[in-house]
Amino acid sequence: MAGFFISFEGPDGAGKTTVIEALIKKLATVTDREVVETREPGGSEIAEEIRQLILDPKHTEMDDWTEALLYAASRRQHLIEVIEPALTANKIVMCDRYVDSSIAYQGGGRELGMDKVRQLNDFAIQGELPQLTLYLDVPVEVGLQRVKKLGAGFDRLEGQALAFHQRVRESYLKLVEQNENRIQLVDATQPVEVVVAKCFAKIQQLVK
Ligand SMILES: Nc1ncnc2c1ncn2[C@@H]1O[C@H](COP(=O)(O)OP(=O)(O)OP(=O)(O)O)[C@@H](O)[C@H]1O
Ligand SMILES: [Mg+2]
Known part of the structure; x- marks a missing residue:
């Protein structure tokens, strides 16, 4: 490729979407390569339909492993239809969440x-x-x-939900330790401009 x-990657409200938007503008000033911004299910119709199946509130009986399998299936379809063609065409793919989200949220959180x-995901992403x-x-x-400031309901998250999110973050921190060559931790409590600058420096090292 x-x-x-x-x-x-990162917990809810870490700033992923905000940072990606800013990085895309900055990247345009240093590279002629086309930048593709995507997130699962990323505009793939099949991946989107699988996602709808997962999110449909009427599917209260969905088993946790069924959910994990469906996420992996949706991810694969997005990979085949969106990510791989973009990489083959020399583009820079900026993906808002990927396989580590499943490992942290379903492996750790759930x-x-x-x-x-x-x-399970190795099978999907090969x-x-x-x-x-x-x-x-x-x-x-x-x-x-x-996220609460954005209007989503933090009030509805009870103690159990907070424990879920704690497990997600702990899982991410384990992933950072286990994948020190691939995963770079950026302290996202800093102001947005600082977070963006640190991310940009790491991307420049890769793309230079
Ligand atoms: N470094 C920062 N300091 C203060 N506020 C921030 C920072 N980064 C993002 N925000 C604000 O936090 C909110 C959530 O940011 P954003 O939507 O980018 O997070 P996210 O990681 O994409 O969340 P989600 O996982 O829910 O998609 C936004 O209102 C954004 O402006
Ligand atoms: Mg987001």
Whole structure:
């Protein structure tokens, strides 16, 4: 693959979407390569339909592993239809969440086991990992507070939900330790401009 595959990870409200938007503007000033901004299910119709199946509120009986399998299936379709063609065409792919989200949220958050969810996803992505993953780290309370300011209901998150988010963050921190060459931690409690500058420096090292 001739392009660059970069993913962004972090707890809810860490600033992924904000940072990606800013980085795309900055990248345009240093490279002629086309930059593709995507997030799962990323405009793939099949991936979107699988996603709808997962999110449909009437599917209260969905088993956790069924959910994990469907996420992996949706991810694969997005990879085949959107990410791989962009990489083949020399583009820079900036993906808002990828495989590490499943490992952190379902492996850790839902307690299916990080290794098991990784194995499941290995099957789906066949080794197609990002060259660089920027993990935006914030304490759970900070991220949720930011999301709350956006109007989403932090009030509806009871103690159990907070424990879920704590497990997600702890899982991400384990992933950083286990993948020190791929995953770079950026302290996302800093002002947006600082976070963007740190991410940009790491991307420049890769893309130069
Ligand atoms: N470094 C920062 N300092 C203060 N506020 C920030 C910072 N980064 C982002 N925000 C604000 O926090 C809110 C959430 O940011 P954003 O939507 O980018 O997070 P996200 O990681 O994409 O969240 P989600 O996982 O829910 O998609 C926004 O209002 C954004 O302006
Ligand atoms: Mg977002």
